[in-house]
Amino acid sequence: MSDIPADSILPEDREPAAPPQLAGQNRIRLIAVGFCAAFLAIAIQLGNLTLIKPRSDQAATPIARNDRPPRPDIVDRNGVLLATDLAVASLYADPRKIIDIDEAVELLTATVPDLNAKLLRSRLSQPGRAFVWLKRQVSPEERDAVYNLGIPGVGFVNERRRVYPQGRLTAHTVGYVDLDTRGIAGLEKFLDDQGALYTASLSESGADTAAPAQMSIDIRVQGALHDEIARAMEQFKAIAGGGVVLDIRTGEVVALTSLPDFNPNQEDKNFSSDQTNRLMSGVYELGSVIKAVTFAMVLDYGVSDFNSLWDARLPLVIGSARITDYHAQRRMLTLPEVFTYSSNIGTARMALATGLERHLEFLRRVGLFDRLTTELPESARPLLPRRWSRLTEATAAFGHGFAVQPLQGAAIVAGLLNGGRLVPPTFLKRSRQEAETFAKTIVKPETSDKLRYLFRLNVQQGTATKADVVGYRVGGKTGTAEKVIDGSYSKTKNLSSFIGAFPMDDPQYLLLVMIDEPQATPETMGFTTAGWNAVPTAAKIIERIAPMLGVRPVLTQDDLDKLAKDAKARKKEG
Amino acid sequence: MHKFLNAILVIAVLAAGFVLYQLEHATRGLERDIAALQGQITDSQEAIKLLNAEWSSLTRPDRLRRLAEQYLKLETVKALQIVGLGELGQKVPPEPIIKLEAKDQDTIGDILKKMQ
Numbered sequence: 001m002s003d004i005p006a007d008s009i010l011p012e013d014r015e016p017a018a019p020p021q022l023a024g025q026n027r028i029r030l031i032a033v034g035f036c037a038a039f040l041a042i043a044i045q046l047g048n049l050t051l052i053k054p055r056s057d058q059a060a061t062p063i064a065r066n067d068r069p070p071r072p073d074i075v076d077r078n079g080v081l082l083a084t085d086l087a088v089a090s091l092y093a094d095p096r097k098i099i100d101i102d103e104a105v106e107l108l109t110a111t112v113p114d115l116n117a118k119l120l121r122s123r124l125s126q127p128g129r130a131f132v133w134l135k136r137q138v139s140p141e142e143r144d145a146v147y148n149l150g151i152p153g154v155g156f157v158n159e160r161r162r163v164y165p166q167g168r169l170t171a172h173t174v175g176y177v178d179l180d181t182r183g184i185a186g187l188e189k190f191l192d193d194q195g196a197l198y199t200a201s202l203s204e205s206g207a208d209t210a211a212p213a214q215m216s217i218d219i220r221v222q223g224a225l226h227d228e229i230a231r232a233m234e235q236f237k238a239i240a241g242g243g244v245v246l247d248i249r250t251g252e253v254v255a256l257t258s259l260p261d262f263n264p265n266q267e268d269k270n271f272s273s274d275q276t277n278r279l280m281s282g283v284y285e286l287g288s289v290i291k292a293v294t295f296a297m298v299l300d301y302g303v304s305d306f307n308s309l310w311d312a313r314l315p316l317v318i319g320s321a322r323i324t325d326y327h328a329q330r331r332m333l334t335l336p337e338v339f340t341y342s343s344n345i346g347t348a349r350m351a352l353a354t355g356l357e358r359h360l361e362f363l364r365r366v367g368l369f370d371r372l373t374t375e376l377p378e379s380a381r382p383l384l385p386r387r388w389s390r391l392t393e394a395t396a397a398f399g400h401g402f403a404v405q406p407l408q409g410a411a412i413v414a415g416l417l418n419g420g421r422l423v424p425p426t427f428l429k430r431s432r433q434e435a436e437t438f439a440k441t442i443v444k445p446e447t448s449d450k451l452r453y454l455f456r457l458n459v460q461q462g463t464a465t466k467a468d469v470v471g472y473r474v475g476g477k478t479g480t481a482e483k484v485i486d487g488s489y490s491k492t493k494n495l496s497s498f499i500g501a502f503p504m505d506d507p508q509y510l511l512l513v514m515i516d517e518p519q520a521t522p523e524t525m526g527f528t529t530a531g532w533n534a535v536p537t538a539a540k541i542i543e544r545i546a547p548m549l550g551v552r553p554v555l556t557q558d559d560l561d562k563l564a565k566d567a568k569a570r571k572k573e574g
Numbered sequence: 575m576h577k578f579l580n581a582i583l584v585i586a587v588l589a590a591g592f593v594l595y596q597l598e599h600a601t602r603g604l605e606r607d608i609a610a611l612q613g614q615i616t617d618s619q620e621a622i623k624l625l626n627a628e629w630s631s632l633t634r635p636d637r638l639r640r641l642a643e644q645y646l647k648l649e650t651v652k653a654l655q656i657v658g659l660g661e662l663g664q665k666v667p668p669e670p671i672i673k674l675e676a677k678d679q680d681t682i683g684d685i686l687k688k689m690q
Contacts, residue, residue: 080630080633081626081627081629081630082630084623084626084627085623086620086623086624086627087620163627165627165628165629165630165631165634166630166631166634167631167634169634169635169636219634219635220635222635223634223635223636223639224635226636227635227636227639469653470652470653470654471652471653471654471656472653543650543652543653544650546653547651547656552656552658553653553654553656555653555654559653563654
């Protein structure tokens with residue numbers, strides 16, 4: 001065997017260096033290469049993640065609860081909290097997991113008294129459902145109590161609840177949200193709808209909280225306005241009342257009250273139409289506002305100056321209608337007298353002298369044909385005469401048949417007094433420069449000066465003398481509109497209003513007060529006209545809010561004499 | 575030779591594993607701390623919100639007015655009572671209610687003693 005040549009065994013083995021070839025060796029090699037590649041990839045990625053790329057700091061932050069941006073708090077112009085989110089728990093059940101429905105119902109109703117046993121049973125008896133709400137927004141004590149019951153299939157979801165610490169004071173302006181914290185009224189609705197961009201601008205991307213939305217409201221002024229209007233309603237047994245304070249130069253609504261109101265924190269939000277925001281969702285015939293517009297028109301067109309005389313000797317007869325005066329003077333009146341005696345005849349004659357075309361042109365210019373829109377959802381279109389005849393022109397001059405959203409009226413008068421620059425009102429804080437970009441010139445500055453003089457004169461010696469708060473140079477116009485009941489004007493039911501501004505040498509703030517159906521009282525000597533109810537109310541409001549708003553009182557010698565006289569009179573009485 | 579290398583590698587693997595485990599353990603501890611702190615921060619933020627809401631509710635102007643009318647003898651500020659800084663000098667009452675210049679006298683202390 002040994003001399004058999006080596007090369008005779010197998011031809012393949014004759015290559016000396018070649019290792020023995022096993023079946024499938026190439027496949028193994030391929031697999032090895034594959035493994036190497038895979039491990040290399042893992043190693044590279046590992047090195048990349050651990051050594052090269054720094055770990056982000058975000059890893060530990062909790063995942064946001066929902067996709068919607070966080071709801072911002074709402075604060076007033078000085079930063080006082082008006083609306084905020086609080087964490088609350090809501091009770092839910094998974095009916096599939098509940099073992100003993102009777103026991104669960106019994107235990108739950110015993111722990112949470114306001115759960116309805118019947119309703120609860122029907123909700124839990126739905127084995128097909130995986131989720132039913134039992135009670136939204138339970139108190140912390142109730143939550144702990146239910147936890148301790150340990151019923152399987154009952155659990156909690158952490159939710160946010162919107163609260164309004166100022167309660168009634170902000171009911172109409174801030175508005176409220178529904179149970180799922182979607183805004184359904186007031187500024188809350190604005191933040192969800194048209195104001196979504198504004199809301200987004202408050203929150204940084206990815207942040208869990210947002211900067212608060214700052215309103216133009218000053219809660220102290222709001223409190224004073226609300227308080228005085230409520231007192232006036234009680235005193236004059238009125239069915240409703242309202243008031244608004246505007247910053248004349250920026251158009252900011254500093255306070256807005258409409259009574260009766262409601263508490264936005266209450267759970268049942270089925271409010272009646274009586275509780276709506278009367279200053280924006282309703283239109284009223286505000287004689288005070290419309291007369292001011294008519295005077296501005298006459299002065300701006302140069303139809304009349306202060307010295308021209310207007311015939312108020314006899315009632316004005318147009319067709320079958322007669323226009324009469326409440327404070328009838330039966331003589332020729334100068335323009336300031338027409339204003340201070342609030343003469344319907346004089347005002348109607350002035351409008352007729354202006355001519356229908358120019359009259360309509362002026363009303364359009366001040367915006368009385370357009371619907372006023374603000375951040376709040378309520379917005380009523382002005383109600384104007386449908387067909388303009390000579391009679392409607394004459395009556396529209398003093399506000400009959402001419403109903404307007406009170407806030408819009410206030411904004412227009414503010415524009416007339418603000419050197420003729422009309423600024424659209426806003427509920428968000430706004431600077432004077434910003435306001436200037438929105439402003440629109442409606443009358444000449446000289447007309448505005450004359451109107452300021454007339455407003456001040458009317459408080460010094462006209463229908464609004466009770467509004468003369470010492471030191472604050474108040475100017476204003478009263479209006480007593482007969483209410484339309486069943487299509488005709490009522491002789492007994494009035495809507496009395498006062499629109500005024502202070503300080504009149506440089507108007508800064510405008511106040512509108514309206515009282516719906518005031519009754520005569522002994523103090524008003526049996527009168528129900530604005531001079532006896534809306535005007536004294538306005539005086540009380542101005543006395544309270546002027547120091548808050550930083551209006552500096554100026555006391556003339558006359559004022560000091562008057563104060564001394566009052567003090568003496570009081571001493572005699574006392 | 576091979577055995578020696580293998581032994582070193584095994585020891586290295588064990589050591590690396592130990593260090594890795596230590597690091598992992600420390601990291602988990604830190605993450606737990608972070609979560610706990612985050613929870614505390616959230617709780618504090620919620621508490622601040624609640625307190626802010628309560629503060630705002632307690633300082634409602636209508637509530638303050640009602641309390642002031644009940645417990646204090648205060649009235650609405652009259653225009654006559656507001657004085658500019660420039661005129662302040664003329665408005666100082668001739669006889670201060672509490673004589674600050676009087677020495678060896680503890681005026682406020684006396685008032686407190688009287689109250690007791």
